[in-house]
Amino acid sequence: MELIVYLAGEIHSNWRQEIKEKAQALQLPVKFVGPMENHERSDHIGEEILGTQPNAIFKDEAASKINNLRTTVLMQKADLVIALFGEKYKQWNTAMDASTAVALNKPLILIRPEALHHPLKELSNKANVTVETVNQALKVLSYIFEEENK
Amino acid sequence: MELIVYLAGEIHSNWRQEIKEKAQALQLPVKFVGPMENHERSDHIGEEILGTQPNAIFKDEAASKINNLRTTVLMQKADLVIALFGEKYKQWNTAMDASTAVALNKPLILIRPEALHHPLKELSNKANVTVETVNQALKVLSYIFEEENK
């Protein structure tokens, strides 16, 4: 029984690579999906496919349509969502994806630095588990598959 | 992870063939489904299976029952819907299938010639992405599968 896990959150560090490698090392039967991680490509995909837009706002709108389509298709396939907040940026997409997971009854693991506990307190409470490191999230993921009597 | 894509819309051009071939060339893990594309067969299927009907309206009703059964079964399996409007005909089935997709929370890519932007403005706004060519739709579809770190 394979699980599909959506990895929401920042695309400026290589945390997805870390989690994929560790899951593979543990031979967890997991398929990871997520948003476009190439930040440049994510910002320009609207104009690339739909052509030049009148201004920056319309360029953003064009890109967001295609990013949201991708995200929606993949999250609907997911059995579980892991969302990571970093120290920097607004990260409203992370909050959006994490909240969407909760509203769709998809279990959520939230990774955030302790320093962000106050502004994230309501979202953290909605998550199933909140941890501080990728490694802790992996341990939670791994725990789902542990069996006494195989 | 294979996606099932329902191709709604006109059955007078070979756009489905085009999209299937291009997806195959890109090795996208996609299974395409859709309505009966043989227009003659689609119109006569009711009388073929249920026998001669009293008049043209009842013949239409008989055919539509079987066409709708097919469409419903296949769209319920779909992860994504692509709907194409051409320049001609009423195309109310296309509007019906596209709207059904949206109401069932299935992501929708709308293909329509720019000339139709005004009468399709509300449906276009409900779609996730609206494009003008089959090629653009394929680029959006392909974007779902792009990965930085495989």
Place this chain on the structure above:
Amino acid sequence: MELIVYLAGEIHSNWRQEIKEKAQALQLPVKFVGPMENHERSDHIGEEILGTQPNAIFKDEAASKINNLRTTVLMQKADLVIALFGEKYKQWNTAMDASTAVALNKPLILIRPEALHHPLKELSNKANVTVETVNQALKVLSYIFEEENK
């Protein structure tokens, strides 16, 4: 027990006024809702609220956002939808609203001239009842409230 009825469809004739007056004459406990009927206002509402847009397509998109918001709020409140197709225009919004009703499990009465039976056959089959006149639709609506033993 009052029912809320959404009146989808053309905004070029006064059929909503007719149905409202007849329902009132029969003292049916019905509250009617529907789209903006002033066609001019419907087309310009985007620019009126959001400001001038770069071109006709963006103007349409701005208007459609606000029209769709209205339609969505009101249709979600409806217990029943009546959708009328006229002889003219593309009427894709009517097809969209009628199909949305069906997908949301809201009972649908379709009004269409007999001449349109062929292009509307699949949508007609999805409707609960298809009639040709506003008066027939009213009789169906009235039938819901008939009681032998009050």
Place this chain on the structure above:
Amino acid sequence: MELIVYLAGEIHSNWRQEIKEKAQALQLPVKFVGPMENHERSDHIGEEILGTQPNAIFKDEAASKINNLRTTVLMQKADLVIALFGEKYKQWNTAMDASTAVALNKPLILIRPEALHHPLKELSNKANVTVETVNQALKVLSYIFEEENK
């Protein structure tokens, strides 16, 4: 037919008061609900009801449980959500409430300063309408109730 409107977003300005007064002046049949607006009370409600907690994180968790209960009860009653982003703060609760509304198929009006268009582009695309001022949001709300033939 009264609508219930949930007002999500910042609790540092008096925008809710402004929207309530204007809606009342227009005699819109609307009941507004929303989160606890007293920021102090919102932060301390956990310890007030559940007693002193071991540290700041647990204090936050206690408060968030009660704030989320309130928000969940009230948003489930809402027909429409209006979410306002200001210039300051992380505002992840606003993103959370707005995304929850979208996932629950509740129509969403997003108010945000133009300067925030880039980080909010995906959430803005998921909203039904994005505006920049409270007054614009009110115009959208008012448009829902406009009728040609009362």
Place this chain on the structure above:
Amino acid sequence: MELIVYLAGEIHSNWRQEIKEKAQALQLPVKFVGPMENHERSDHIGEEILGTQPNAIFKDEAASKINNLRTTVLMQKADLVIALFGEKYKQWNTAMDASTAVALNKPLILIRPEALHHPLKELSNKANVTVETVNQALKVLSYIFEEENK
């Protein structure tokens, strides 16, 4: 808090009248709804509204469309369904309405003569409670409203 109760089942005896009078005598806050009880009218409503049909089957189809519309609208409003099977007739509509209630998670009270226990065993098992008399059904209904401490 008023409950809406749909009374499904045979329209050849006056059991609905009996249950309404007894509920009124007990001042239960209940609004009863149900199918058209005039059997003649129910059979002819299709041709009355839609005009003469080609044959008996099409006449039946026309009538059933309008009867199903009524039933669907009213059952969707119901908080509880009571379905009565009598000794005679096929009564497939009663089985249909009772099963629909169960599938829609609407609590179901089944009334059937003991003699029918074998052919109705699976449906009886799906009902919340199965009784043999209208009076027993009324006692179950009344039990919902009993309070120790008003």
Place this chain on the structure above:
Amino acid sequence: MELIVYLAGEIHSNWRQEIKEKAQALQLPVKFVGPMENHERSDHIGEEILGTQPNAIFKDEAASKINNLRTTVLMQKADLVIALFGEKYKQWNTAMDASTAVALNKPLILIRPEALHHPLKELSNKANVTVETVNQALKVLSYIFEEENK
């Protein structure tokens, strides 16, 4: 893409065998499921597993629990339901399974002899397609898989 088809209805003739063989001959990618077809076993399964019951009614109740469990598990897996009514018996289980399919939005093909058109008119109207022979049902099923351009 394999479809799962639930075959509801009478267990006194060998119609399921017929449909399975024909589907296999046509190489349709279909997996058929359905109720226990051994009538004796179906009636006694309750006492076999749960032990002797106090009387015939309780014996029926015990059997129906286990039959309903089987039916519920298998129908929830189905993409499509085919329900067959024969000339004899009450067949309320068939009506129950067919209605459950409709309420769960599972497409339904109804097979019934023409002689039963009147008592089955409302259920027939709720079905997607009503036919008179197993062979017609198979043609409808086969139509779902027809493709012009493989």
Place this chain on the structure above:
Amino acid sequence: MELIVYLAGEIHSNWRQEIKEKAQALQLPVKFVGPMENHERSDHIGEEILGTQPNAIFKDEAASKINNLRTTVLMQKADLVIALFGEKYKQWNTAMDASTAVALNKPLILIRPEALHHPLKELSNKANVTVETVNQALKVLSYIFEEENK
């Protein structure tokens, strides 16, 4: 805007009376519903309506059918559930009602003595808020209605 609150849990103390009186004193717009509080009546209701049963197990089954019908109807109307565990008894009905509330996305306040924290830890984690006294639950309920600017 009135809320309906279901009070699940023990029927051996008068905690419901306490919460109703305090809510009334605070003029909270709340309607309370719940299970049959008369323990004797709850145990005998099956035989009272359905007649003498073969043994104690069947007597229990008869009673539980009617109690579950009541509970299901009333909980489906509820906006919020408060569930109280006492020191004694198995209280599996309380666990059942509380878990049902969570699975139906109905917000849950759990009241339990601190001594029960270990066996109730998973249910407590699923609740929105866990408190130890009726008074604390009332404060949480009251918090939902607090407004800064009425």
Place this chain on the structure above:
Amino acid sequence: MELIVYLAGEIHSNWRQEIKEKAQALQLPVKFVGPMENHERSDHIGEEILGTQPNAIFKDEAASKINNLRTTVLMQKADLVIALFGEKYKQWNTAMDASTAVALNKPLILIRPEALHHPLKELSNKANVTVETVNQALKVLSYIFEEENK
């Protein structure tokens, strides 16, 4: 067609091992999932991953978050739930998992000693089938797969 079966209930006896071995002996196409069966590990998993907690209640809360995540992911994959109550302990998790299954429309087999019939009567009535031994549950499970004409 493989079914996924969630085994809820006590983790102090080896009943899961028994059911797995018997199902394997019968070659039933079933994949079993369930909670962490190592009681020690289940109690300490919170502190193991999240670090030392302030006191026993917070330790329980930390553990329950991770246990609930596991349970939720796995039960959402399940086609059927089997829940076993033993003679000892509060077993509120068993009641919670069984009730959750019912509320999610997942068929439920309840195993309980006859002695517990009174406190479990309402939950037993909500289950599809209640049995007293693991062996009986296995017979019910096996019955789902029996076929006359393979």
